[in-house]
Amino acid sequence: MSFSAIAVTPEAGNDAAEALSVLNSVFGLPAFRGAQEKIVRHVTDGGNCLVLMPTGGGKSLCYQLPALLREGCGIVVSPLIALMRDQVAGLHEAGVRAAVLNSTLSFEEASAVETRLLAGDLDLLYVAPERLVTPRCLSLLGRAGIALFAIDEAHCVSQWGHDFRPEYIGLSVIAERFPDVPRIALTATADELTRQEIVDRLGLAGAPQFVASFDRPNIRYEIVDKQNAPAQLKTFITERHAGDAGIVYCLSRAKVEDIASALTKAGVEALPYHAGLDASVRARNQDRFINEDGVVIVATIAFGMGIDKPDVRFVAHLDLPKSIEAYYQETGRAGRDGKPSSAWMAYGLSDIVQHRRMIEESTGSEAFKRVSLGKLEALVGLAETTACRRTRLLGYFGETLKAVKCGNCDNCLSPPAVRDGRVIAQKLLSCAYRTGQRFGAMHLIDVLVGRMTERVQQFGHDKLSVFGIGRELNEKQWRAAMRQLVALGHLKPDSEAFGALKLTESARGVLKGETEVMLREETPGSRIRSNRAKSRRGDLAPASGGAGKAGDPGLLGALRAWRSQMARSRGVPAYVVLHDSTIDGIAAARPTSLNELRGIPGIGDKKLEHYGDELIALVRASRTGL
Incomplete structure (x- = not known):
């Protein structure tokens, strides 16, 4: 990808040498990675910019280094108390004068930080967004020497992003009150719609956008058919990640508790994390995850942003995320150190039905619902694709993978069999149509396989021509076919009748035999047996910093x-x-x-x-x- 060019003058050359010197002396790094040097020089010279860089790609250096090179204190806006704490601790270790202003400080502690800021005794100050926009904080910043403003997790400003936070809307005040102070907005995930809103709200019109590759070649992507998700998860962890640190995401608090308990009984060191837990319990569990080796945290999506732990070896989803952006952000918490890691997800038809219902019953505008449904459909497409998952994932962000296959996802390592599914699709669509498009997956399967249940008899569906026409497939195979027809857009969940499946306009072409339908054949269990096997990719990040030599x-x-x-x-x-x-x-x-x-x-x-x-x-x- 191309980056905005920055002219190199003799002064710029000197600045570049100084930046490299500080990079080495403070952070111990011998060289910049990717576009870091261009970004650092641009911001150090007083420019604004938007930076999109994957988790673990080195975003923090893009504002930390300019803050050290410019006069004054760098103000970092972050919604994440855990990230503030860990980054400030790391900066202290490197000899950088850093502090935080957030709700964890007492009045006396906050006053001491403010005094240091006004005295010019700070290089970096991390501030929560809701505090920054208060008149008191804005007045304080107006009296201090400010080197730059860094707005981290900038996607939070966008209502189209996967993690919209209302308190970020007020950050437009930064451009209004401090127009001459450089602003750098940073995020790991943002589609075109989200990027445009970041630019508009943060006053970055005309500023260059530095977009790094979204590829994380050390992460192995795998999506499996959800059957018995808790059992599948236990097998995945015990067979492939025993003793490793990991994150398991669930949609509900109750499920978080159940899964954490089940893993603990299975001998996995697992802890729950969700908003319903006492704050002290959440803090204790998070601290154990961060500070101890081999702890698995089971959490809702409230967990993870700002967690800087580099050795998370796997991220598992037991429920479908809201969008590809959310999936990418959450899976990106694995393997920040560049070592081989896993992104594993169990996914089923019920996930699609549940998410569609949540979107359609939300209080959002019609435009918001349309965008949300589009994002959900893109994620379902990723889950159902028979092609390389990495190619599909990167394509969503407008990036093309150089190779046709990545060699490090389940579809590349164990290609699924695909067959002509027109007849199967016609039987299923006919069954949904003839039963009135008022029933869900289980009832349709009962009719297709000829199962004489009480409901089938009650509605007289045993008298229909479609009763028993699908005995060649078992229940698991019919569920997979339904899920794929929903992903292909020929079936959709009915927003008015919970769980019911309705035909779409495109179903007409399938029933007439005019539309090709290729379906993936389901295979029992996980298609990848050993995550620790050597990857087929030759460009995986090395497992150590020892130039290929194994450590004693x-x-x-x-x-x-x-x-x-x-x-x-x-x-x-x-x-x-x-x-x-x-x-x-x-x-x-x-x-x-x-x-x-x-x-x-x-x-x-x-x-x-x-x-x-x-x-x-x-x-x-x-x-x-x-």
Whole structure:
């Protein structure tokens, strides 16, 4: 993808050298990734922009670095208390003067932060959106030296986005009150409609848009037919991700509790998270997930935004998300460290029916409902496709995958069989039509397979010509056929009769034999048996930072144990002390001097000062076997 060009002048060259120097000395990184350098230079020079970059792609550096390079304090608007806390902790570890202003602070603590801001004693200040738009906060910012405004999770400003937050609407005041201060809006997911609303509401007309690739090649996408979802999930975790950290998403609070309990009984360290839990319980469960290894959190969609944990090895959905944007955002919480990870979802016809009903019964405008239904249909298309899922996913965001197949999704690794489904479709559509288009999946299947139930007899459907015409398929196969016909647009749930399936206009062509219908043949169980098998893709991110060399297991264990102890003593997550990639890099390179250690990505000046001697001692001890 192309990025807006920035002219390179002699001054720009000097600025670029300074930016690279700060990147290395503060964050311990040897080079920029992708468009980071262009974005940093653009904002440092006072420009506004919109940045779309996938989770784990390095969005934070795009505003943290310019804030350090410009005069004044960078103001970061974020709705996420957990993200504020973790990012500030990480910045402190790197020697950056950072603070937060949110509801967790007492009046005295907030006053102390405000005093530091006015005194020029802060490089970065994270502020909740509802606080920023208050007259008191705007007055405070008007008296301070401001380097830039960064609006994180910018999709929250859009009513068309998957996570609209009303408090973000007021952020238009930033452009009005501070027109000469650069603004950078950042998000991991936004379609064209959402991008345009971000631009309009945040005053970014004419500003360049930096759109990075949405591809996350280390994530393996898999969508399975929902049969017994709790049992399927337990099998997925125990067979492929035993002992790994993961997130399981459910639609309801009750289901969150049930699944967390079932996983715990199965020997999985699982914790619930939803808005109905006491705040202290939510905070404790979230802290355990962030700070401990191998914890699985079972949550509603209220969980996850702003969670900076890099070693989440899987994200599982037991219910269909609202849109491809939501699916991408949630699955993107897996594998932020670039190591192989899984995005697994169990999906069924009931998911489509439930979501359509929720949309049609909502109080939103007709335009909102049309957009929401369109987003749902796009997600159902992703779930039902027999082609490469990654190609379909990236295509939604306007990106074309270079290869026809990604080699790291279920459809590429185990291609589904496809057959001519016209006769099956005609039988199903005829059954729905002749029973009055007033019945749901289970009743239609009863009629098709000739099952003499009380309801079938009550309505006289055993006397219909379609009774028993579908005995060649079992219940599971008929459910799959129904789901695919809904995805293809030949059937749709009736908004007035809960669960009922109605024919659409396109069904006429199917019944007449004029429309081709290709259906996927269902196979028993999951089609991918081992997630730990070597991927067919050659461009997966490396598992360690050691230039391909495997780290000594003993040294790795010692480094991780040291990191855990250090994290507990400092009251921060382990990855704030050192990321897994840095630990792996040390184990692979086995540096014996501070100069050699400084060359490991993730070791900046402050971390070298704080931890260098201890890390070198651990490496030397492993060499001597002590």
